[in-house]
Amino acid sequence: MAPTGLFQSDRSFRLALPVISLLYLGTQAPRIRDLFATGSGLSPDDAMRIVGLRDLLGGQGWYDLVQHRVLPPDGLSMHWSRYIDAPMAAILAPLQALVGPDTGARLLATVWPLAMGLVFLLLTAWLTRRLFGNQAAILALLAVAYYEQLSGAVFGAGATDHHSAQVNLMLALAAMLALPDRPLSRGVAGGLLAALSLAVGLEMILAIALAGAILVAAWTMGRQGAAHRLLGFSAAMALAAPLLMAGQISPALWPVAVCDALSPPLLAVTTAAFLCSAALVTAGRRLHRPATRGVAIIATGAITTALLYPLIRPCLAGPYTAMSAELQQTVLAQIEEIKPASFFLANDPARAIILLLPFYIATLLFTLSVLARRGQGVALLAFVLAGAILSFWQVRMLTMGIPLVALAFGAGGSWALSQAGTALRVFGALAILATLGGKPLTSAYLHFTADPAKPPPVRAALSDDCATIDALKPLDAAPAGIIFNPLNLGPLILLSSHHSITSAPYHRSPDAFANGLLPFAKDEATLRAAIRKTGANYLLVCKGDVIGPPDSIGSRLSAGATPPWLAEMPVPSPHLRLLQVLE
Numbered sequence: 001m002a003p004t005g006l007f008q009s010d011r012s013f014r015l016a017l018p019v020i021s022l023l024y025l026g027t028q029a030p031r032i033r034d035l036f037a038t039g040s041g042l043s044p045d046d047a048m049r050i051v052g053l054r055d056l057l058g059g060q061g062w063y064d065l066v067q068h069r070v071l072p073p074d075g076l077s078m079h080w081s082r083y084i085d086a087p088m089a090a091i092l093a094p095l096q097a098l099v100g101p102d103t104g105a106r107l108l109a110t111v112w113p114l115a116m117g118l119v120f121l122l123l124t125a126w127l128t129r130r131l132f133g134n135q136a137a138i139l140a141l142l143a144v145a146y147y148e149q150l151s152g153a154v155f156g157a158g159a160t161d162h163h164s165a166q167v168n169l170m171l172a173l174a175a176m177l178a179l180p181d182r183p184l185s186r187g188v189a190g191g192l193l194a195a196l197s198l199a200v201g202l203e204m205i206l207a208i209a210l211a212g213a214i215l216v217a218a219w220t221m222g223r224q225g226a227a228h229r230l231l232g233f234s235a236a237m238a239l240a241a242p243l244l245m246a247g248q249i250s251p252a253l254w255p256v257a258v259c260d261a262l263s264p265p266l267l268a269v270t271t272a273a274f275l276c277s278a279a280l281v282t283a284g285r286r287l288h289r290p291a292t293r294g295v296a297i298i299a300t301g302a303i304t305t306a307l308l309y310p311l312i313r314p315c316l317a318g319p320y321t322a323m324s325a326e327l328q329q330t331v332l333a334q335i336e337e338i339k340p341a342s343f344f345l346a347n348d349p350a351r352a353i354i355l356l357l358p359f360y361i362a363t364l365l366f367t368l369s370v371l372a373r374r375g376q377g378v379a380l381l382a383f384v385l386a387g388a389i390l391s392f393w394q395v396r397m398l399t400m401g402i403p404l405v406a407l408a409f410g411a412g413g414s415w416a417l418s419q420a421g422t423a424l425r426v427f428g429a430l431a432i433l434a435t436l437g438g439k440p441l442t443s444a445y446l447h448f449t450a451d452p453a454k455p456p457p458v459r460a461a462l463s464d465d466c467a468t469i470d471a472l473k474p475l476d477a478a479p480a481g482i483i484f485n486p487l488n489l490g491p492l493i494l495l496s497s498h499h500s501i502t503s504a505p506y507h508r509s510p511d512a513f514a515n516g517l518l519p520f521a522k523d524e525a526t527l528r529a530a531i532r533k534t535g536a537n538y539l540l541v542c543k544g545d546v547i548g549p550p551d552s553i554g555s556r557l558s559a560g561a562t563p564p565w566l567a568e569m570p571v572p573s574p575h576l577r578l579l580q581v582l583e
Contacts, residue, residue: 013125013134016141021121024145024155028114031157035106039469039496041158042109044505047491049160050105052080053089057096063250069500070490071534072482076509079260081200082248084162088112102469105495109158116164117155120144123168124406127175131377132411135418139432140410146436147358147409149402163399166204169197170383170403173207176233177214177379183225184232187215191236195270198237199244199262207400210386212273214379219284220293227281238274242267259315260507268311276300319507327514330521337396344395356391358435359398362405363388365412365431377411384408409435465575466542472496474573481537484530484581486547486554487516489540502534521548524563531581539566539579 007016034040042050052067060068062082070076091111095104121144129137144150154164176190194208215233218226245262246254257264280296287293344352363384370381387401401408409432416428465471466489475483475497482500485493490504490512503516519530520541531539539557541547547554557577562568566579 007135007138008133010134013129013137016138017121017125020138020141020145021118024117024121024151025114027145027151028110028157031152032110035109035158038471039106039473040467041156042469042492042495043158043161044488044491045161046109046158047495048078048504048506049080049084049088049162050092050108051491051494052078053085053092053108054096054101054105056082056085056089057093063248065248067494067504069494070504071502071509071512071515072500076504076506076512078506079201079258079508081162081261083196083199083244084165088160106469109160113155113157113159113164116168117144117151119168120150120155120164120171123171123175124410127171127178128407128410131178131380132407132414136407136410136414138410139413140406142436143358143362143406143409146439147406148354148439149359149398150406154402162200163203166197166200167399167403169193169200170204170207173197173211174380174383174404177211177229178377180225183229187229187232188236190229191233191238192240194233195237195240195244198241198266198270199248202260202266203399206386206397207383207403210382210400214382216277216280216297218379219280220290220297222288222290222293227284230277231281234270234274234277238270241270257311257314260319265312265315268308272304272308276304324510324514327510327518330517334517338394340393341391341395354439355395355398358409359391359401359405360388361431361435362409362412363401365416365428366408367412369412369415372415380404380407465544467492469496471573471575474571474576475499475540475578477571478538478569478578482535483578484519484534484536484539485516486520486541486545487513489542490516493540499538502536520554521552524553527553528563528565537581538569539581541577541579543575543577 007013031041035042048067051069055067056062065078065080065082066075067078068075088108092104092108095107098104099107121141124140124144125137128140144155153159154167170193173190173193176186176193179186190211194211197204197208212233215226215230219230241262245267249262255264259265279300280293283296284293287296341352341356344356366377366381366384370377383404384401387398387405390397390400413428413432413435416424416431419425419428469492472489472492473496475493478499480498480500482502483493484502487503487505490501493499493501502512503514504512505516506512515530515534519527527539541554541558543558543560545555545558547558549555557579560577562579565581565583567582569578569580571578
């Protein structure tokens with residue numbers, strides 16, 4: 001008998017899929033309007049991606065991953081992937097030819113993330129429907145459209161960085177773990193997806209490690225097909241990873257060990273994972289009890305870790321070890337994504353409502369539903385739980401669960417609505433409304449907690465007035481040169497003008513990080529020495545910004561001070577101060 005409950009029929013799903021897809025696209029209208037009106041909505045990474053695409057289309061080599069307009073003449077080595085550049089360049093090339101580079105860039109920043117969002121919608125709908133039914137799939141689709149972290153940060157108009165592709169790859173990988181049929185082919189597909197994700201970037205490396213742990217756990221418990229899935233996954237990842245590295249890294253750099261991209265240390269890990277998996281699967285022909293298999297895993301893991309540790313130890317310290325202690329402290333204090341969830345809960349409840357509340361609600365509902373369904377979906381739950389728990393270490397760890405949070409919301413919400421108990425159904429309905437209404441709830445909170453007597457916060461550096469394409473376009477009025485710039489404005493300056501820059505927020509260059517932060521926050525002599533070191537022709541500040549202390553040289557320049565070694569340049573902008581370096 002066909003299901004007849006609320007949104008449970010095939011007909012309701014077939015109707016909901018295009019309708020909710022249009023709703024998602026509709027939520028992007030304000031972002032698209034702002035992108036075309038002022039060029040706002042691009043993060044530094046979004047802007048730098050488009051700059052790299054223009055350089056590639058302009059003749060820069062496939063293997064040349066240096067951004068040559070940052071700290072010229074040496075440039076800044078980037079750790080980004082050509083596998084993301086290729087499809088985006090294929091879109092940008094005809095757009096530039098038809099409408100020019102500026103409008104082409106804005107169209108790309110609209111088309112790419114929305115296309116990635118629609119792919120995510122379809123993947124989420126397919127997997128959720130197959131595992132949990134039509135009603136769960138419809139609720140999951142609504143979560144994609146209305147959870148700000150998905151419809152805004154990852155798949156919002158302007159998001160041209162590689163995070164949207166990573167989320168799609170991880171969702172597809174999770175599907176290869178969860179679907180019960182064809183274990184070997186799904187294991188191979190999962191390994192290929194994992195290798196491609198590592199080639200794109202290492203943001204999802206912990207999620208990939210968790211996927212491997214889930215496969216090992218299934219083998220330990222003797223689940224049907226687990227050995228084939230584990231062996232297919234590890235073999236495909238180990239074989240594909242070096243091929244993918246070779247496809248985007250110059251042969252001269254293959255032996256060079258780096259910690260932020262595919263290179264010998266990571267290839268050693270993927271190869272060791274395959275060898276360990278093969279050894280375990282072979283031993284499993286004699287070891288049948290979970291306890292004895294567990295002992296084999298511990299022994300194999302200990303030996304492998306001891307052998308690999310000297311190779312991977314330099315990478316365990318994090319990406320900022322090349323920076324001075326002062327610069328590390330300054331940089332880390334400004335990166336919100338490395339703060340714990342408790343920081344936002346205590347200091348920024350509005351942000352917590354829109355960012356954290358939907359995720360935690362989805363995690364709770366999904367956990368209850370998995371327990372009630374006697375473990376169905378437990379592999380997927382592992383990713384969402386890991387994201388929720390680790391977010392109390394660093395909030396960016398939510399990314400481990402972001403690919404599956406919509407599925408979790410749909411499966412958990414559908415389960416709650418189907419329960420006989422009134423209390424649970426009411427709780428489920430309220431939880432669903434709280435998740436889908438994150439923006440209205442945030443607006444209501446801000447309205448009712450506003451204190452008219454409280455002075456507004458001190459305006460931070462890099463304000464929205466300057467961090468747009470149109471705000472920085474007037475820089476083209478000045479002859480081409482090197483601009484000594486505040487940190488996060490760097491990529492947007494490259495995108496908006498013909499100038500070179502001295503600072504951009506990428507860890508491979510401590511100098512590029514330091515130039516955009518420390519000299520502005522100190523005294524005039526420090527700033528002057530830093531400018532001389534870079535050979536910059538100009539200095540840029542955004543009017544009215546406070547950079548570091550209120551009496552810092554950066555803050556004073558933003559307020560209108562002009563030392564004798566600088567001269568005001570006539571730039572047609574109400575927001576920018578471009579100063580020529582005289583000596």
